[in-house]
């Protein structure tokens with residue numbers, strides 16, 4: 216590397232060659248970083264990543280190719296980067312950096328640690344390990360067209376957790392449960408529903424109608440509902456007594472779903488008919504809003520179906536009709552129920568979302 | 572050109588591969604990218620970064636052109652050519668790994684040139700350049716760049732505009748120059764549309780067309796700053812001019828401190844005095860940091876350069892006009908518009924305040 220010695224000088228060039236460094240994460244940033252490290256003359260590099268390669272990684276994680284899909288990110292990244300500089304020693308770990316194996320002594324062996332992670336839990340963890348081991352950390356992240364890099368060194372700079380990062384944006388529970396108006400509200404509702412039914416239950420993430428909505432006056436809605444159900448039961452066979460009871464007793468959604476063995480049609484009916492009927496009874500909510508429409512499984516509108524000829528060719532670009540949404544709902548419930556059956560953990564299923 | 576897209580739709584395979592970037596820039600931008608033919612001149616460190624990024628973005632084709640053999644010194648920043656290929660043409664040595672980056676993009680090698688064009692890509696016949704939408708030029712000196720820029724403008728037609736994006740990395744320093752001629756892009760403005768009901772407030776995005784005029788590189792490079800005001804121009808611009816002049820004279824960027832440093836000082840003194848800039852603007856300390864190619868600087872400049880290419884091809888996002896200077900001390904990309912003022916009706920003779928007033932204040936892009 217005669218080229219860089221004249222720019223870096225002998226001392227810096229030597230410490231680049233001698234220093235052992237750790238790269239945490241072999242994703243978009245990790246791949247670029249590993250390339251830059253081996254080209255810059257770093258000889259002792261370790262890289263750790265829990266993930267395997269997915270086809271949607273290939274547009275930016277350039278150390279991976281289609282043939283590598285399903286393989287360990289850290290191990291393929293190592294092989295590819297070695298081609299750029301066969302003189303480097305790279306050790307890869309297909310593992311979680313949060314595992315107890317990687318204790319303070321593990322971190323102490325490095326001159327520098329670089330975070331190329333995609334979630335806050337692991338960032339916090341590595342930050343604390345580096346503080347405990349007194350090893351400098353370079354922290355990084357990207358989101359869309361933006362990105363940032365920050366150096367963290369005990370006693371010299373703030374650490375990753377010194378300034379509390381704003382939590383993920385939260386939405387008022389009554390907006391999510393009663394009066395969603397934007398697509399994001401529906402996504403949050405869907406995530407909450409997932410956790411209620413299959414993941415870690417959180418009482419703050421209930422999806423059934425919110426009776427304490429300040430906009431809905433007192434218990435007027437509740438009374439209206441009870442009245443409606445007294446008369447409604449005979450007219451409308453859809454409301455079974457167990458379902459109405461569930462709403463009134465506010466039994467946990469999870470318990471109720473379990474008791475009917477995650478029946479897709481019953482779940483659909485509760486969420487999109489019973490709950491909507493209840494919401495409609497909170498008349499004050501709809502004085503200035505368009506009221507929601509209850510749906511019944513057997514007569515779902517199929518207007519604007521994505522199977523129409525005018526629909527875009529790419530499946531990701533098509534807009535589903537209500538009937539198609541219901542089919543996806545039903546298929547998802549069935550497949551999640553299956554996953555639940557084979558899972559033995561306390562909180563079996565986890566809602567994965569990409570964090571930046 | 573903004574409305575048009577390339578006719579046929581993306582395939583499901585393409586949608587799956589490009590999913591994360593389609594979320595960012597949309598299907599229409601992706602369709603325009605996949606119709607674009609790119610020429611990449613120069614495959615040292617910066618060239619290999621740009622090649623990788625352009626391949627990953629998913630263009631139709633990329634043609635690689637380099638008139639030099641692969642050298643040992645390239646391996647500090649060039650990652651497409653295997654070490655066993657030293658002595659082979661750089662473009663040819665890079666093509667196999669480039670192809671592996673994305674099998675959906677066609678990678679070609681420019682056919683061999685005749686005569687003088689063998690050592691200077693800007694001397695190839697006009698017809699060679701006319702099929703491309705973007706020509707990326709790295710590793711060229713000022714004279715070649717001026718010539719190449721003229722060719723791009725000359726072969727541009729109503730049907731096909733050939734844009735030039737030039738760039739280079741000199742040690743810790745780097746630059747990008749962009750000539751998109753007359754470029755229209757869509758700018759999204761977000762607003763909330765209120766329906767009749769309170770609950771019907773829906774965020775909506777509206778696209779507004781914006782037109783930007785660019786100038787060929789000849790204009791900023793031929794400004795005489797004698798009595799002009801250089802306060803809005805970052806000193807790195809003058810360093811870049813010195814380095815482009817060095818390539819003109821030596822056929823390569825400064826690479827060996829021992830043999831090239833005094834030559835570089837001479838070029839500096841001569842070049843700066845010829846454009847009316849005091850030599851203090853480019854001190855020896857800056858020259859010393861301009862040798863070779865520092866790999867992370869290639870990564871940063873190559874990233875910015877490709878982002879400008881994506882903007883140019885997709886007509887989305889505001890492109891910078893016209894120089895980006897990478898300033899290593901502060902890790903900043905500084906955007907300067909350096910151009911002679913358009914003299915409406917006035918004769919071009921009144922040089923005095925022609926240019927400096929037209930240089931807009933520098934914008935900074937922190938890296």
Ligand SMILES: [Zn+2]
Pocket residue numbers: 373374375376377378
């Ligand atoms: Zn702290």
